[in-house]
Amino acid sequence: MVEAIDLKAGMAFIDKNGKLIKVMETNHHKPGKGNTVMQMKLYDIRSGSTVQTTMRPTEKVEQAILETKDAQYLYTQDDTAYFMDMESYEQYELPTTSIEEELKYLLENTPVKIEFYGDEVIGITLPSTVELKVTETSPSIKGASVTGSGKPATMETGLVVNVPDFIKEGETLVIGTQNGTYQRRAEN
Numbered sequence: 001m002v003e004a005i006d007l008k009a010g011m012a013f014i015d016k017n018g019k020l021i022k023v024m025e026t027n028h029h030k031p032g033k034g035n036t037v038m039q040m041k042l043y044d045i046r047s048g049s050t051v052q053t054t055m056r057p058t059e060k061v062e063q064a065i066l067e068t069k070d071a072q073y074l075y076t077q078d079d080t081a082y083f084m085d086m087e088s089y090e091q092y093e094l095p096t097t098s099i100e101e102e103l104k105y106l107l108e109n110t111p112v113k114i115e116f117y118g119d120e121v122i123g124i125t126l127p128s129t130v131e132l133k134v135t136e137t138s139p140s141i142k143g144a145s146v147t148g149s150g151k152p153a154t155m156e157t158g159l160v161v162n163v164p165d166f167i168k169e170g171e172t173l174v175i176g177t178q179n180g181t182y183q184r185r186a187e188n
Contacts, residue, residue: 004038005057010125012045012064012117020045020064020117024101028057045122048097068113068125073106081106083114083124092121099123104159105130105177126177131186132156133172137163150182 002013005028012022025041037054044051074082076096081103083092092114096103105126106112113125137153153163153173161175163182172186 001060002063003057004040004055004059004061007038007040007061010123012066012115012122013061014064015061019047020120020122022123024050029054043098045098045117045120048095064117066122067116069116071112071114071124073108073110073112073124075108076103083112085114086111094121094124102126102177104155104157104180105132105175107132107157128178129174129176129183131172132159132175134163134167134169137167137169139168153182 007013007023007026009023009025012020015021022043022045023040024043027039028036029039030036036057038057039052039054042051042053043049070086071083071092072086074084074091076082079096081094081096081099083094084090085092102124107130110130111127114121115123115125132155134153135156138151150162150164151167152160153167154160155173155175159175159180161173161180161182163173167173167182167185174183174186175181176183
């Protein structure tokens with residue numbers, strides 16, 4: 001059993017109705033009056049529905065033990081993403097609705113970890129950083145400094161990242177997958 005205050009994004013648990021739930025976001029909220037609550041965005045793995053809910057920080061849930069295997073992202077077709085186990089070459093399918101955010105960081109052949117609950121494929125874990133090419137951004141400003149507020153850049157996967165003013169279209173950047181932030185230019 002784990003307390004709600006200890007739940008983090010990416011963790012999974014079994015709710016009181018027996019549903020397998022994955023935590024998408026958590027926020028520790030202390031209203032002006034009253035007790036502290038955990039505001040959470042949860043994803044029901046089997047039904048594909050997402051729900052916003054609150055829990056008391058001391059509320060206990062049964063943590064689902066997930067196993068992972070090294071895999072590689074292959075491609076997405078229609079509403080299904082395909083992955084391959086790096087040892088057995090077995091292929092796994094995931095509905096794109098269950099990994100919408102993760103897909104913004106994936107190019108073909110990107111290494112990931114496939115998450116299992118028993119024999120059931122329930123999600124993926126991304127590497128901590130990925131390299132993506134800038135496909136669209138406003139022209140760089142002459143004399144732009146590293147300390148400027150930055151500008152939005154659209155990456156080749158459709159992900160929009162705030163980047164320094166000196167970044168140009170066509171450059172490959174290292175992007176942190178935890179919060180979608182620019183880290184640095186990729187080394188060629």
